[in-house]
Amino acid sequence: MSQEPAPPPDVEWVKVSGPDALAPLDRHWIRLLRVALLAAAVLIAWRILAWQEDSYQLAAAGAPAAQTNAGSMVTAPPIPETPVPTAVPVVVISPTPTPTVAPTPTPTPPPTPTPKTHTVRPGEYLSVIAGFYGVSMGAILELNNIPNPDNLPAGQVLLLPPDAEVPAEAELPATYIVQPGETLSNIAVALGVTIEDLMAANQIQDPDLIFPGQELNVPGGGS
Numbered sequence: 282m283s284q285e286p287a288p289p290p291d292v293e294w295v296k297v298s299g300p301d302a303l304a305p306l307d308r309h310w311i312r313l314l315r316v317a318l319l320a321a322a323v324l325i326a327w328r329i330l331a332w333q334e335d336s337y338q339l340a341a342a343g344a345p346a347a348q349t350n351a352g353s354m355v356t357a358p359p360i361p362e363t364p365v366p367t368a369v370p371v372v373v374i375s376p377t378p379t380p381t382v383a384p385t386p387t388p389t390p391p392p393t394p395t396p397k398t399h400t401v402r403p404g405e406y407l408s409v410i411a412g413f414y415g416v417s418m419g420a421i422l423e424l425n426n427i428p429n430p431d432n433l434p435a436g437q438v439l440l441l442p443p444d445a446e447v448p449a450e451a452e453l454p455a456t457y458i459v460q461p462g463e464t465l466s467n468i469a470v471a472l473g474v475t476i477e478d479l480m481a482a483n484q485i486q487d488p489d490l491i492f493p494g495q496e497l498n499v500p501g502g503g504s
Contacts, residue, residue: 453502
C-alpha cells in the first residue's frame with residue numbers, strides 16, 4: 282500500500298522586522314478580512330456604476346443632479362414641460378369698402394326765355410302795336426328808348442314787355458269789313474299781314490283812301 286502524502290503545513294504570515302512587529306495572525310481572520318475587502322470593493326463598484334447610470338438618465342432628461350453633503354447624488358425635481366401653444370387661427374379682416382359717392386349733378390339753369398319782339402311795318406303806329414299786344418305805349422317806349430313815338434321807321438325791331446300777350450295764330454278770313462276809325466295799317470296789323478300785301482290784294486294805291494264798310498280781300502285768308 283502506498284503511503285498518502287502529508288498535508289502541507291499551515292503558513293503563517295508574521296512581520297519579523299521592525300519594532301512593532303505583529304503577532305502571528307490566524308488564517309481564519311485573514312480569510313474574513315479578504316472577504317470583507319472583496320465585498321466592499323464590489324459595493325463601491327456597484328455604487329459607482331449606479332451613480333453613472335443616474336447621471337446619464339438625468340443628463341438625458343435635462344435635469345441636473347444635486348450633490349448632498351454626504352456626497353450622494355440626489356435627483357433634482359423634474360422641470361415641468363411648457364405646453365406648446367397651439368396654432369391660433371388668424372382672422373383676416375377685410376377692409377370695409379368705401380361707399381361710392383355719387384357725383385352731385387350740376388343743376389341745369391333754366392333756359393332763358395326768348396325775348397318777345399315786333400317788327401314795325403310800313404304805316405304802323407305805336408298805339409296800334411301796343412293795343413295789339415295788350416301793353417301800354419309807355420312800357421314799349423321805355424324798353425326801347427324811343428324819343429319820338431310818332432316816328433317809327435319800317436323794319437325796326439321793338440322789344441316787347443314780358444307781359445305782352447302774343448295772340449295765337451288763327452285762320453285768316455277771306456275778307457274783312459273796314460270799321461269806322463280804322464286805317465289800312467291797323468287792319469294789316471290786326472290780320473297779321475303786311476300793308477303791302479293787303480294793298481296789292483285789293484289794288485289800293487293810296488292806303489289812306491279807305492272807308493267804313495269797305496270789303497277788303499285778305500291775302501292768304503280763307504285757305
